[in-house]
Each structure stands twice: as C-alpha cells, then as structure tokens.
Amino acid sequence: MREYTPKEIERKWQQAWQEARLHQTDEDESKPKYYALEQFPYPSGEGLHMGHMRVYSIGDVVARFRRMNGYRVLHPMGADAFGLPAENAAINRGINPREWTLSNMERIRKEQALIGASYDWDRYIGTCLPEYYKFTQWLFLLxxxxxxxxxxxxxxxxxxxxxxxxxxxxxxxxxxxxxxxxxxxxxxxxxxxxITDYAERLLEGLDRLPDWPDKVRAMQRNWIGKSEGAHVTFTVPECDDEPVTVFTTRPDTLFGVTYMVVAPEHPLVPRLVKGKETEADVLAFIEQMKKQSEIERTSTEAEKVGLFTGAYAKHPLTGEKVPIWVANYVLMDYGTGAVMGVPAHDERDFQFASKYGLPIKAVIQPAEGEPLPEPLTEAYTEDGVLTGSGDFDGMPNRQAVKEIAKFLEERKQGGWTTTYRLRDxxxxxxxxxxxxxxxxxxxxxxxxxxxxxxxxxxxxxxxxxxxxxxxxxxxxxxxxxxxxxxxxxxxxxxxxxDTFIDSSWYFMRYTDAQNEDEPFTPENAAKWLPVDEYIGGIEHAVLHLLYSRFFTKVLYDAGLVPVDEPFKSLLTQGMVLKDGFKMSKSKGNVVSPLEIIEKYGADTARLFILFAAPPDRDLEWSDSGVEGSYRFINRVWRLIAQHEALFAQDIPVQGEPQSGEAKELRRLMHQTIKKVTSEIGERSHFNTAISAIMELVNGLYAYPEHADRAVLKEALETLVVLLAPFVPHVTEELWQSMGKEGSVHRVNWPTYDERALVLDEVEIAVQINGKVRDKLVVATDASREEVEKQALETERIQALIEGKTVRKVIVVPGKLVNIVAN
Ligand code: ANZ
Ligand code: ZN
Known part of the structure; x- marks a missing residue:
C-alpha cells in the first residue's frame, strides 16, 4: 500500500491546479453568484501567522463548498500594503519602503499558496501599487x-x-x-x-444585517452613538450677548441649572476671560488639558477639574446669572462643546458642584407634594414631576422633556435635536x-x-x-x-x-481588478456585490467595517454599486490560543503555520484548525490535536487504499440495497450528507461537519466484507467528496487514485435522499403498568394494531401478564407500548 506523503502530494496538486487554472473565477452567469472574502493581510515582513491560517482555512471551505454547490464563486486575495511599518523600516534601516513592501507581499503570497487556498490570483491587488492607488485617488475626487x-x-x-x-x-x-x-x-x-452625513443611514443599515454578529452591530451602534435631546441657547451679556448653545438630553431640568461648563478648547473661552484676573490661570489650564487624551479626560474615575472663567451667562427662561466654568470632562467634539450643569439631577454635575461649592437646585421630585430631602445627598436621577420650574410645575418630567424643547423652539432659544458621537x-x-x-x-x-x-x-x-x-x-x-x-x-x-481608505473599497476592486480606466464598472460590481460571506477578525468590528459601509453608501448614491451594504454576512473568527494565551512573540508561545505544514502538510493544519472549534470561538492550539488530525487523514487514506480493487471494477448500483448492513451504511451516508451540508452551508460549524464525517469513516471501517459492494463504493466516493473543501490536496489525490476523471473540486456536491434517512425498523420499549419489561423491534411503518399485537405476543410479556386482565394498551408510535394490566 502506498504511503500518505503530504508534502509531495500538496506540491503536486498546487502546481496542477495552477496550471489548469482551476480556481479562476467562474463567469457563467446562469449560475447564482457567491462572493467569499477573507480580510486581506498586511504584509508586515513577519510572514503568515496562525490567525491568517485560520481565516484563510475558513474562507477556503466556504468558497470550495459553494463552487461544488453550483455557484459561480468569487474568491480573491490581495495585500493591504500601505502603512507605517514600511516607513519605519526606511527610517531605521534605510530600506526603501516600496521594495520592503513588495518583497513582503511576495512572501505572504507564496505562503498563502502553501495552504492550498483556492484564490483567483488573476484578481490579486496590492493597495500600494499605482494601478490600485490611482483609483483610491479617483474615489477621493468623487x-x-x-x-x-x-x-x-x-x-x-x-x-x-x-x-x-x-x-x-x-x-x-x-x-x-x-x-x-x-x-x-x-x-x-x-x-x-x-461620514457624519451618513450617520443615520449607517445606523439604519445595521437593522438589515441579520447575518452579522449582534456584538458587532452593537459596537457599531455604540460608536455612532446617536443621542436625542435639545439645544438650549444661553447668552453672555458681557460679550455682546454672544450665544453659547448646550446640548442636553434633559431639557426638563433646565430650571435646575446652576452653572455652565464649556470645553477648554471652546472658541469663546479667550473672550470670556479677557482682561479678567482669571485669565492667566484659565489659559494655563487649557494648555494642560490639551495634553490629556480624551480617555483620560472622560473616564469616570478621573478627577473632575474645573476653573471659573469669571464670566456669566443669562438663563434663557429665568434670566438668572449663570456662572461659566471650564472643565476637563467637557469635550469640544461632542454635542456643542458646552453643557448646562444640573447638579440636583446628574451624578457627574453633583460631584462637580459639591467639589466647588456650587448651588444645587432640585427641580424634579418623585411626586406632587413629595419633595426631595434638603440638602440632597446624591443626585436624583429618577423620573418624577417638575417643581420650581415656573409654568411647567406639576408636569411629569418625561412630558416636560418634549414640552420645554418645544417652548424653546417657539422662542428661538433652542429646540429638539439629534447628536451623534461619530465624528467626521x-x-x-x-x-x-x-x-x-x-x-x-x-x-x-x-x-x-x-x-x-x-x-x-x-x-x-x-x-x-x-x-x-x-x-x-x-x-x-x-x-x-x-x-x-x-x-x-x-x-x-x-x-x-489614512490606509483605512485603501481597505474601504478593495472588495469592490476585486470585481474588476484589471480595469485600467475605472475603479470598476458598475456592471462588474453588480455581478458580485454584496460580499456574501466576509471573514475576519473582531478587531475590525468598528473602523474598517464602518468605513467600508460608508464608502459603499456613497458609491451607491453615485450609482456605481447596486447595494448600500457591502457585507451580507459577517463571520468574525476567534483567536488562536496556546496554553490559554493568545499566540504572541512576547509570550513566546507562537506556533508557525509553516512549521506545521512542513511537518504534517497543509491538509492536517487546515483540518485541525477547522475541527478544534467553531470559527467564531477561540481555538486552543494542541499538538496532540494536530497529530489526531494527521492520524485521521491517514485513516481515510488507508480506507480508500484497502478498497482500491473496488474502483477498478464497474459495479453498478442495483436497485435498493438488500441487506440490513447495506441499508444501514446507506442511511449513514445520507445522514452525513445532510448534516455536513447544513453545518457548512447554514451554520458555518465546520467542526461538527467534520465530526459527522468521522462517524461515516467509522461506519465504513465496520462495514462487513460480504455486504453490498455497490453501496460501499458509493459511500467511499461520497466520503472523499464531503472532505474535499476541508482537505483539498489529499482528497484530490484519493479521487485520482479511485480512477476518477477530473478534479474532485469540480464534482457536484452530493444531495441526500430523504427516503434513505428513514429507519426501516425501530426499537421500542414495552412497559407493563409504566415499567419497562421488554424491548421490541418493529417496522417503522407498522400500524398501532400491529405494534400492540406484537407486544402482547412476546414470550416475556406473555409470562408477565399471565393471570391478569389487560385493561388498556397505549401505543406511542416509534417509542413505546404501555400495557395496563391487573
Ligand atoms: C444637562 C443634564 C441634566 C444632562 C441631567 C444629563 C442629565 P449622552 O446621552 O451621552 O448624549 N454633555 C453634553 N455635551 C457634552 C460634552 N461635550 N462633554 C461632556 N458632556 C456633555 O449625554 C448627553 C448629556 O451629556 C447632556 O445632557 C449633557 O449633560 C452632557 F440631569 O445636560 B446633560
Ligand atoms: Zn491656479
């Protein structure tokens, strides 16, 4: 028997596929389209790591599975090739960034080929190549x-x-x-x-992406950060009635304002302090704030620090003097960069007012005639009714939110508005x-x-x-x-x-990668978009995906693409861990995919990675797991080799199989087809698909020598076909050894026969007064009467009911018979 020699086999088939241009994009438009895409790598110079190996293995199964299921598939690859590391190499080591990047691109491309991934290399793109960035520029101009x-x-x-x-x-x-x-x-x-022009549409579109992980959609929603509230315009009498507008989600608390705070960067600040004794301190404070990051400034633990500007604003409804402060926690680029302070009803304001001795005025109380304690010991943030609020007294605060906004609008002092956290x-x-x-x-x-x-x-x-x-x-x-x-x-x-622009449209370029005159034609875009399955890391959950969605919407508006959402389904793969930690150089726990490929072959590496966990979960690297995968491939190899003679003969399938074993193997085979098809096609659970195939292999090993050969042959062929998307090289080799013409990757995916799934016979329990006394094998289509008759006739039951009267017999088809007797 010939031995399994992965290295030799893989090299041979990779070359043969390339020569036969087997993975060329199928342009046959009578077929439905499928666009399978993995996020393209950054050619860092470190080469392929396990995270890459995982994402490409997943993507390749998806692409191969769809091809075998009669789709024309677009499965391209490229390199996200602009970025800082190339420039640093130039600065630190005097290497030309272009040469550095191009050689890394070449390297990673070679390593990708070693995985056996079925890319259409004719559509390869590199974002740093003039033929690509020409159109990035074109799009900028658009x-x-x-x-x-x-x-x-x-x-x-x-x-x-x-x-x-x-x-x-x-x-x-x-x-x-x-x-x-x-x-x-x-x-x-x-x-x-x-991008803020598209904030609302970027939010709305998320509702039309049911095949995205909820987590990612939530992260995007959060990032966009829609907030509804009111603008309220205060004026500064000492600065020629200059308006200062605040954004608030709680206009119902307007009468409780005891101070205002503007961001240190607020353009009005220099005017507010001009010539005042506060001027020098405030300006120094601003300089200091410029050094703090947004996170430092706004984290809830961070100390809230502020300074009084010396200036006062006029309250729009009461006309009261409101002191204006600057403070670290107010950000210039959210809302209007100015807030009204309501310490009685906002925790942060309460802290701030307590620290600086600012007045606290309650304007919402739990219910009419139920005032809050004086003095307040904490902010009251619950609902209630208004008090100390002029004509609005007694109004439920939820209603007052709208009513006060409306009132301000009538007086041209503000109005209802929507604000987004998203920035341009x-x-x-x-x-x-x-x-x-x-x-x-x-x-x-x-x-x-x-x-x-x-x-x-x-x-x-x-x-x-x-x-x-x-x-x-x-x-x-x-x-x-x-x-x-x-x-x-x-x-x-x-x-x-920003290099995120390059990657905001690369998936469109693949639809027309060699076009020299346009980024792509609308016709070619329409042939392939949207991407049907997009596979990548969770680290891109916000920026890359949001930017790509934004680009798609703009190009949709320009009539260049037929869809306004680029990625129909999103699969975010988990991390690869070793000893419970993410593989990383600093942890010293890195396993290189190339090492594993060298030792066991790419098929083993792919199988292990796909079998060890569902794609969206973290995966724990295990050497014994890798060996297990290698052993399994060998087991399949030997199984086919053992039956080599079978494939030399022509054994026509003759009607329905006769023996019980043949029927059982046939049932197992169809059951496996059903399971593998739905696990790949509907759930992307490659691990359970592989388990099902392993059970089929067990069934094949147990199949007796004397049983129906035609059924055996059919099942062995099916096994190789079902395994093809996972382990493309060894299955191609086996397929050839079975004397088959053409590539296993061109074979139609098997369909299952619902009838073959039906068990002919089932084992049911026979109870007497609810206690199981015997087992019985009956035909699945036996009638109730027949089942009852058979149950009463068995020897054991006969003996047990002797001398008793059978009062009632309950038949639960396919499960049990209960005899009530006393
Ligand atoms: C008065 C008020 C009273 C507020 C109250 C809240 C409770 P979201 O929901 O995140 O949009 N705010 C507005 N702009 C700000 C800025 N640039 N930097 C820091 N804080 C800012 O939060 C909106 C609330 O955050 C606004 O409503 C404002 O405080 C504050 F009982 O106004 B509120
Ligand atoms: Zn000019």
Missing amino acids: FYERGLAYRKKAFVNWCPDCNTVLANEQVEDGKCWRCDSEVTKKELEQWFLR WLISRQRYWGTPIPMIYCDSCGAVPVPKEQLPVMLPEDVVFDGKRNPLTTSDTFVQTTCPRCGNKARRETDTM
Whole structure:
C-alpha cells in the first residue's frame, strides 16, 4: 500500500491546479453568484501567522463548498500594503519602503499558496501599487465632488522634537514612541471625509444585517452613538450677548441649572476671560488639558477639574446669572462643546458642584407634594414631576422633556435635536507610504483637484527619510507643480490618506481588478456585490467595517454599486490560543503555520484548525490535536487504499440495497450528507461537519466484507467528496487514485435522499403498568394494531401478564407500548 506523503502530494496538486487554472473565477452567469472574502493581510515582513491560517482555512471551505454547490464563486486575495511599518523600516534601516513592501507581499503570497487556498490570483491587488492607488485617488475626487471631502483645522498629536504628527497609537503615556518627549496638540489643516452625513443611514443599515454578529452591530451602534435631546441657547451679556448653545438630553431640568461648563478648547473661552484676573490661570489650564487624551479626560474615575472663567451667562427662561466654568470632562467634539450643569439631577454635575461649592437646585421630585430631602445627598436621577420650574410645575418630567424643547423652539432659544458621537473621518497623514491626496494649492485658485486624467499622483522616489518630517515635503519634483486651472506655479498636497481608505473599497476592486480606466464598472460590481460571506477578525468590528459601509453608501448614491451594504454576512473568527494565551512573540508561545505544514502538510493544519472549534470561538492550539488530525487523514487514506480493487471494477448500483448492513451504511451516508451540508452551508460549524464525517469513516471501517459492494463504493466516493473543501490536496489525490476523471473540486456536491434517512425498523420499549419489561423491534411503518399485537405476543410479556386482565394498551408510535394490566 502506498504511503500518505503530504508534502509531495500538496506540491503536486498546487502546481496542477495552477496550471489548469482551476480556481479562476467562474463567469457563467446562469449560475447564482457567491462572493467569499477573507480580510486581506498586511504584509508586515513577519510572514503568515496562525490567525491568517485560520481565516484563510475558513474562507477556503466556504468558497470550495459553494463552487461544488453550483455557484459561480468569487474568491480573491490581495495585500493591504500601505502603512507605517514600511516607513519605519526606511527610517531605521534605510530600506526603501516600496521594495520592503513588495518583497513582503511576495512572501505572504507564496505562503498563502502553501495552504492550498483556492484564490483567483488573476484578481490579486496590492493597495500600494499605482494601478490600485490611482483609483483610491479617483474615489477621493468623487467624494470631493460630492462635497464629502473637506479641509479644516484640527488638533493633532505633535512631537515637538521630531517635528511630526503622531497617530494615536504612536503616543505612549503622553510621550512620543520614538524619542520619548512630551507630546502636545497642534492645530493643522487636515482633510476629512464627511461620514457624519451618513450617520443615520449607517445606523439604519445595521437593522438589515441579520447575518452579522449582534456584538458587532452593537459596537457599531455604540460608536455612532446617536443621542436625542435639545439645544438650549444661553447668552453672555458681557460679550455682546454672544450665544453659547448646550446640548442636553434633559431639557426638563433646565430650571435646575446652576452653572455652565464649556470645553477648554471652546472658541469663546479667550473672550470670556479677557482682561479678567482669571485669565492667566484659565489659559494655563487649557494648555494642560490639551495634553490629556480624551480617555483620560472622560473616564469616570478621573478627577473632575474645573476653573471659573469669571464670566456669566443669562438663563434663557429665568434670566438668572449663570456662572461659566471650564472643565476637563467637557469635550469640544461632542454635542456643542458646552453643557448646562444640573447638579440636583446628574451624578457627574453633583460631584462637580459639591467639589466647588456650587448651588444645587432640585427641580424634579418623585411626586406632587413629595419633595426631595434638603440638602440632597446624591443626585436624583429618577423620573418624577417638575417643581420650581415656573409654568411647567406639576408636569411629569418625561412630558416636560418634549414640552420645554418645544417652548424653546417657539422662542428661538433652542429646540429638539439629534447628536451623534461619530465624528467626521480625519484622513490626512503627514507620511510618505500612503496614497497621495490628489489636490494642488494655487495662490490664485486655492485648492484645486488634480484632473482625473492626470491620475495617479505618483509617490516620488527623491525623498529623505530622516524621521523628522513628512518625507514628501523633501521632494521638490513632487511638491512643485503647476495649477491645473490657471497654469501658474502651484504646490502639491503632501498629506497622504489614512490606509483605512485603501481597505474601504478593495472588495469592490476585486470585481474588476484589471480595469485600467475605472475603479470598476458598475456592471462588474453588480455581478458580485454584496460580499456574501466576509471573514475576519473582531478587531475590525468598528473602523474598517464602518468605513467600508460608508464608502459603499456613497458609491451607491453615485450609482456605481447596486447595494448600500457591502457585507451580507459577517463571520468574525476567534483567536488562536496556546496554553490559554493568545499566540504572541512576547509570550513566546507562537506556533508557525509553516512549521506545521512542513511537518504534517497543509491538509492536517487546515483540518485541525477547522475541527478544534467553531470559527467564531477561540481555538486552543494542541499538538496532540494536530497529530489526531494527521492520524485521521491517514485513516481515510488507508480506507480508500484497502478498497482500491473496488474502483477498478464497474459495479453498478442495483436497485435498493438488500441487506440490513447495506441499508444501514446507506442511511449513514445520507445522514452525513445532510448534516455536513447544513453545518457548512447554514451554520458555518465546520467542526461538527467534520465530526459527522468521522462517524461515516467509522461506519465504513465496520462495514462487513460480504455486504453490498455497490453501496460501499458509493459511500467511499461520497466520503472523499464531503472532505474535499476541508482537505483539498489529499482528497484530490484519493479521487485520482479511485480512477476518477477530473478534479474532485469540480464534482457536484452530493444531495441526500430523504427516503434513505428513514429507519426501516425501530426499537421500542414495552412497559407493563409504566415499567419497562421488554424491548421490541418493529417496522417503522407498522400500524398501532400491529405494534400492540406484537407486544402482547412476546414470550416475556406473555409470562408477565399471565393471570391478569389487560385493561388498556397505549401505543406511542416509534417509542413505546404501555400495557395496563391487573
Ligand atoms: C444637562 C443634564 C441634566 C444632562 C441631567 C444629563 C442629565 P449622552 O446621552 O451621552 O448624549 N454633555 C453634553 N455635551 C457634552 C460634552 N461635550 N462633554 C461632556 N458632556 C456633555 O449625554 C448627553 C448629556 O451629556 C447632556 O445632557 C449633557 O449633560 C452632557 F440631569 O445636560 B446633560
Ligand atoms: Zn491656479
């Protein structure tokens, strides 16, 4: 018997498939479409890790299963290839970012091929290639034309020593990750995408995604953070009645306002303090706040710190003087950057007022005539009725929320409004290794978009990587240009785009990956979108998925794509753990997929990963589990080899199988088909699908020599077909050894026969007065009368009821017979 030699077999078939172009996208439009997509990797230079191996194994089963089920399948792969590590390699080691990235892309691609994943490599894309980023720029211009890209001043993390902008991830404990100096905030002109215009639609769309994990949908909802409330406009008499508008979810507490707080960055602050004795302290406080992160400032444990500005606002309804404070806990970029303080009914305000000795005025009481204790010992946040609120006294507070908002609206002092936590998307990066933003600045024409026919704006080569500035600013050939509008000397934008933009549309590009004139045609997009199953890590639950949804909605509005939600179903795979911890270099518990492939073959690695846990759960790596998978493949190998002679003969299936064993094997086979089909196709529970196949293998081993050969042959063939999506190489080899023409991956997925699932006979219990006394095997289609008759006729029962009178016989078909006798 020939031995199982995975390395040799896998190399052979990977080559053969490639030569036969077996995984080319099927364009036969008479078939239903299926788009299976795994998140593309970042080519970091570390190569493939177990997380990759897992996501690609899952995706490959999905793709192969759909192909065998008669779908035309799009299953592409690429690389998310722009980003900071390439630039750091350039700064620290003098390596060209492009060469560094391209060689990593090549490497990861080779390693992906070793898994045996069935990608259509003709549609390969790399986001750092000009033929791709040309269209990222094209899309930026589309956003610009639609008023969805704009420039405004914004605060960024700034390292004064490195003279550069830092991403949030590059700020560690308030210090620069590279030089350890104190990071400050700096205001710069930055490009933004107007994602907030789509906030409501991004929320609404989530309700139409039943095949997404609830958790991910909840995270997105949270991120968008819709809040309904009122705007209330106070005025500042000492600053020419300058309005200060607050956002509040509790306009019903308006009469309980005893102070106001504005964010340190609020534009009015300098005017409020101007010439007052508070001025110096407040300005110093603002500088200090600029250094704190949003999280530090708003965490519930953080001490609430504030300063009185010395200025007062006028209450819009009572006309009272309300002191205006600045405090760390009010954020400039939520609501209006200003809040009204109601210490009697808000815990945070209560703490703040208690700390600074501000008055506390209750305006909601549990019920009419049931006042709150004086003084209050904590904020009263429950419902109740209004008091001390003028004409609104006695009104239930829920009603007052709406009524006071309405009243303010009538007086033009505010009104009902909706606020979102979601901010516009800051996409400018002062870095080299990204897609250049295709804009030009001209002294006479202002910001002018690069004409589409001049795309791509190529990344220049004559740049300096010294870690001290944006390398693009060092390239004169890049910066110096002419204005597309007036032809005068002009300056190119040197910001590049956030790499999340690259990955917000790559799944669309795959539908038309080689198009040189457009990102893709609407026709090709319509052929494939939406992605039917998107597989990736939970770490992308918010940003990448939200941005992709945003892009899809904009392109839908532009008539370029037929759907406004990109991913119909989402599968977030769990982590791969070892000894209970996530595999990581620092833990020293990394198992490399390539090592396992080298030792046991890719099929074993795939089988282990798919068998060890359902895809959305964490998976515990186990060496014995890997060996178990290897043994199982060997067991299948030997089983087929053992029956080699069978496949040399032509054994036609002759009608219904006769023997009990043959019927049983046939039943097991159909049951397995049914189970495996629904576990893969409906539940994505590959582990239970594999268990079912293992049971079939056990049944095949137990099948006697003398029993029906045609049934055996059919079951062995079915076994190989059912295993094909999981272990594509060994099944292809076995299929060939069975003398089959063509690839097992081109075979139609087997269908099960409902009739074959029916058990011919069942074993039922026979009870006397509720106690089980005997067992009986009856035909499944036997009538009640027949079952009753048979039960009463058995020897044991006869003996037990002798001398008694049978009062009643109850038959529960398929289960039991109960004889009532005394
Ligand atoms: C007065 C008030 C009274 C409030 C009361 C609450 C309870 P959500 O639900 O998260 O939207 N707020 C508004 N803008 C803020 C900002 N920029 N920074 C910090 N806090 C801000 O919360 C809305 C509430 O958060 C608003 O309603 C406001 O406080 C505060 F009994 O106004 B409330
Ligand atoms: Zn010009």
